[in-house]
Amino acid sequence: MFPVSPNYGSGCPCFPTPCAQAVLGSTSTPVPCPALPACVPPGVLPLSRRPPAWGRAARQPPGLPLALARAFSNNKILVELDESSGVATMKFKSPPVNSLSLDFLTEFCISLEKLENNRACRGVILTSAIPKIFSSGLDITEMCGKSTEHYAEFWRAVQEMWLRVYGCNMVMIAAVNGSSPAGGCLIALSCDYRIMVDNPKFSIGLNETQLGIVAPFWFKDTFVNVVGQRIAERSLQLGALHPAPEALKLGVVDELVPEEKLQERAAAVMAQWLALPDHARQITKSMMRKTVLDRLISHREEDIQHFISFTSKESIQKSLRMYMEMLRKKSG
Numbered sequence: 278m279f280p281v282s283p284n285y286g287s288g289c290p291c292f293p294t295p296c297a298q299a300v301l302g303s304t305s306t307p308v309p310c311p312a313l314p315a316c317v318p319p320g321v322l323p324l325s326r327r328p329p330a331w332g333r334a335a336r337q338p339p340g341l342p343l344a345l346a347r348a349f350s351n352n353k354i355l356v357e358l359d360e361s362s363g364v365a366t367m368k369f370k371s372p373p374v375n376s377l378s379l380d381f382l383t384e385f386c387i388s389l390e391k392l393e394n395n396r397a398c399r400g401v402i403l404t405s406a407i408p409k410i411f412s413s414g415l416d417i418t419e420m421c422g423k424s425t426e427h428y429a430e431f432w433r434a435v436q437e438m439w440l441r442v443y444g445c446n447m448v449m450i451a452a453v454n455g456s457s458p459a460g461g462c463l464i465a466l467s468c469d470y471r472i473m474v475d476n477p478k479f480s481i482g483l484n485e486t487q488l489g490i491v492a493p494f495w496f497k498d499t500f501v502n503v504v505g506q507r508i509a510e511r512s513l514q515l516g517a518l519h520p521a522p523e524a525l526k527l528g529v530v531d532e533l534v535p536e537e538k539l540q541e542r543a544a545a546v547m548a549q550w551l552a553l554p555d556h557a558r559q560i561t562k563s564m565m566r567k568t569v570l571d572r573l574i575s576h577r578e579e580d581i582q583h584f585i586s587f588t589s590k591e592s593i594q595k596s597l598r599m600y601m602e603m604l605r606k607k608s609g
């Protein structure tokens with residue numbers, strides 16, 4: 278099996294089965310997948326791939342089965358698309374706590390890509406089907422006692438998820454209906470708007486330091502862009518998990534609503550955002566986020582190596598094992 282082009286990723290329509298051009302021949306000259314323009318970094322869709330659809334949902338592309346356009350679910354995420362509004366909902370349903378395993382992340386990226394390629398879809402609401410939990414963040418078992426190859430594959434999938442959500446042209450709204458630590462918080466922070474259930478038992482934040490690990494620079498950049506340097510610095514150092522009312526005060530989320538109003542409110546906010554001309558909003562979003570996206574894109578391999586060497590340290594493995602043990606004791 279030949280290696281694939283460095284440009285190859287879930288942004289290519291042939292993903293996960295690389296087409297002939299995506300595969301490097303014995304010359305090992307990188308040949309980008311022709312479906313992905315060479316100038317477009319992996320994980321970020323070019324603006325031109327999304328047609329302007331201001332004012333109405335565009336027509337379903339010919340050839341796509343209607344049922345697929347309305348709802349699809351593989352395993353861990355339920356996706357529903359309302360074609361009349363152009364709004365899809367991605368509902369995480371991976372018990373017990375929607376942890377972001379490699380399988381979850383892969384399914385997430387494929388589902389989001391399907392929606393990106395569907396002209397009828399202009400906005401996505403991310404929410405959870407698991408009571409009281411939005412997402413428990415990265416699946417810690419993926420970072421414990423595994424091979425370096427596994428760590429590399431896992432971390433690439435985490436990067437891909439962030440590049441896809443943060444770089445997404447569609448309007449992304451997080452309807453946070455439960456606790457949302459670390460990677461779960463990152464997903465919400467990467468959206469355009471965050472609505473959380475008004476319940477002080479639900480908390481959100483980047484708590485990595487509590488696990489003895491360090492939030493990567495692109496987690497930190499995303500956080501700073503939402504709440505500003507000072508709040509991010511204090512919250513990150515302390516590994517703070519903010520109860521919903523505090524999260525609102527700090528600007529980690531944009532508004533709180535009673536649980537029963539969450540989906541209705543998310544739909545109303547989405548309608549406001551979709552009332553803007555797509556092209557103007559998309560270019561503005563891209564302008565605001567480009568620097569932060571480019572930083573990871575240009576250091577992607579380095580970041581993977583950094584993750585591998587950090588995670589492989591015995592002291593880090595020990596911290597993660599102790600944290601998992603603490604969770605198990607608490608639950609059992």
Ligand SMILES: CCCCC/C=C\C/C=C\C=C\CC(=O)SCCNC(=O)CCNC(=O)[C@H](O)C(C)(C)COP(=O)(O)OP(=O)(O)OC[C@H]1O[C@@H](n2cnc3c(N)ncnc32)[C@H](O)[C@@H]1OP(=O)(O)O
Pocket residue numbers: 373374376410412413414415416417418456458459460461484485488490491492493494583584587588601604605606607608609
């Ligand atoms: C300069 C150097 C920079 C280098 C950068 C390198 C590295 C950075 C690396 C990583 C970044 C990581 C970001 C992350 O996302 S780490 C994950 C952080 N997540 C958490 O801390 C959440 C932990 N979980 C909880 O707090 C609770 O489970 C939760 C509030 C979500 C739910 O509580 P509840 O009481 O309902 O459920 P529990 O009984 O606690 O859990 C049920 C079951 O699920 C297991 N579990 C929980 N969370 C995780 C998880 N994140 N991964 C894997 N498994 C998880 C838990 O152990 C229970 O299992 P069991 O006992 O039933 O077997």
